[in-house]
Amino acid sequence: MKAAVMHQFGDVDVLKYEDVETPTPRPGHILIKILAAGVNRLEHYIREGSVAPELPFPHILGSDAAGEVAELGQGVTGFKIGERVIPMPFYPLTKDEYDIRPISTAPSFSLLGLGTPGTYAQYMVIPARWVIKDNSGLKPEAVATLPVPLSTAVRSIKVVGEVKAGNKVLVHSGASASGSIQIQVAKVLGAEVATTVRDDAKAEYAKSLGADLIINTRKEDFVERVKAWTSGFSADVVIDNLGGDILAKSIDATRPLGIIVAFGFVAGTEVTFNIQNFFTAQKQLRGSMASDMEDFVWGLEQVRAGKIKPSFDHALPLSQAAEAHRLVAMNKVTGKLALLPWAE
Numbered sequence: 001m002k003a004a005v006m007h008q009f010g011d012v013d014v015l016k017y018e019d020v021e022t023p024t025p026r027p028g029h030i031l032i033k034i035l036a037a038g039v040n041r042l043e044h045y046i047r048e049g050s051v052a053p054e055l056p057f058p059h060i061l062g063s064d065a066a067g068e069v070a071e072l073g074q075g076v077t078g079f080k081i082g083e084r085v086i087p088m089p090f091y092p093l094t095k096d097e098y099d100i101r102p103i104s105t106a107p108s109f110s111l112l113g114l115g116t117p118g119t120y121a122q123y124m125v126i127p128a129r130w131v132i133k134d135n136s137g138l139k140p141e142a143v144a145t146l147p148v149p150l151s152t153a154v155r156s157i158k159v160v161g162e163v164k165a166g167n168k169v170l171v172h173s174g175a176s177a178s179g180s181i182q183i184q185v186a187k188v189l190g191a192e193v194a195t196t197v198r199d200d201a202k203a204e205y206a207k208s209l210g211a212d213l214i215i216n217t218r219k220e221d222f223v224e225r226v227k228a229w230t231s232g233f234s235a236d237v238v239i240d241n242l243g244g245d246i247l248a249k250s251i252d253a254t255r256p257l258g259i260i261v262a263f264g265f266v267a268g269t270e271v272t273f274n275i276q277n278f279f280t281a282q283k284q285l286r287g288s289m290a291s292d293m294e295d296f297v298w299g300l301e302q303v304r305a306g307k308i309k310p311s312f313d314h315a316l317p318l319s320q321a322a323e324a325h326r327l328v329a330m331n332k333v334t335g336k337l338a339l340l341p342w343a344e
């Protein structure tokens with residue numbers, strides 16, 4: 001089969017389009033023919049070498065895919081050849097840990113394309129337990145943009161952020177892969193949503209997703225804007241997918257007793273903030289990591305009901321995986337890119 005393979009860490013050109021052996025499904029596993037793979041920013045960090053310095057090579061990146069069942073391993077029931085499916089993007093690698101909740105706390109928890117070969121390929125193998133039927137009726141390239149952003153948006157907004165109807169919520173980077181879906185999940189839950197962007201084109205996109213207030217942080221201070229929007233109270237919940245110094249300001253943009261969800265590190269992994277102001281206002285800083293299958297299934301139900309739309313930017317042939325990573329690194333993507341393993 002064809003795959004985008006890494007033999008070393010480095011810039012985008014380490015992604016090589018090559019022939020590799022097609023995997024075969026072991027007992028209890030399914031061979032999925034990948035119709036489209038989604039591209040996540042985390043894969044750019046893994047490729048650079050900053051996330052998993054011990055990664056063995058050669059390696060195939062990719063956590064997100066939409067595909068169809070190509071072959072059933074011994075003992076697998078309930079799936080038919082040719083049926084459209086979505087692989088869960090993360091799960092425990094050890095069977096004994098499958099029922100631990102949240103699954104992200106299982107000792108063997110890993111991501112497709114980190115602990116196992118990923119989705120930048122024509123085929124992949126995965127335990128049948130972690131395969132979801134795709135009833136969305138959407139094109140594979142749109143579905144392939146969903147698994148990580150949708151499942152983790154549900155986790156961070158609904159479960160960790162405890163967002164409720166009537167809440168005023170700030171979601172950063174509203175045109176990003178994660179932010180664009182987080183806005184939609186918060187709206188489904190009945191919240192009012194403010195979001196940040198850094199240019200006008202992305203502002204239009206965030207507005208089209210239902211955001212109530214768009215803050216261009218190149219022109220305005222988001223802490224002040226959120227304060228004015230909430231009549232001086234600040235946000236009930238802030239979802240911070242940027243990190244660094246922005247997280248300190250996200251804490252300032254949260255009301256007393258409010259919740260800040262730390263979700264990403266695009267702007268840095270280190271942050272300094274005033275602990276006295278923090279605890280006297282009794283704010284709660286919570287981490288959100290990955291999701292359980294139940295979160296993803298809930299999100300897919302909203303997609304099927306037409307309440308959440310995939311944030312699909314455009315698709316490229318898998319042979320152009322390096323170009324896809326270049327666009328992500330340069331912040332040139334609105335929503336998310338897909339790779340097509342069967343396109344020329």
Ligand SMILES: NC(=O)c1ccc[n+]([C@@H]2O[C@H](COP(=O)([O-])OP(=O)(O)OC[C@H]3O[C@@H](n4cnc5c(N)ncnc54)[C@H](OP(=O)(O)O)[C@@H]3O)[C@@H](O)[C@H]2O)c1
Binds near residue numbers: 149178179263265328
């Ligand atoms: N916790 C979890 O379970 C989980 C799940 C998924 C992703 N994440 C993390 O969430 C973060 C975002 O992921 P993503 O897939 O949404 O990324 P993405 O689609 O690539 O979007 C990130 C956006 O951040 C903006 N940005 C870049 N540098 C910035 C800076 N210095 N200051 C402010 N904004 C900046 C850019 O948008 P503009 O140029 O338009 O501003 C960029 O498009 C990553 O750290 C990722 O690892 C965490």
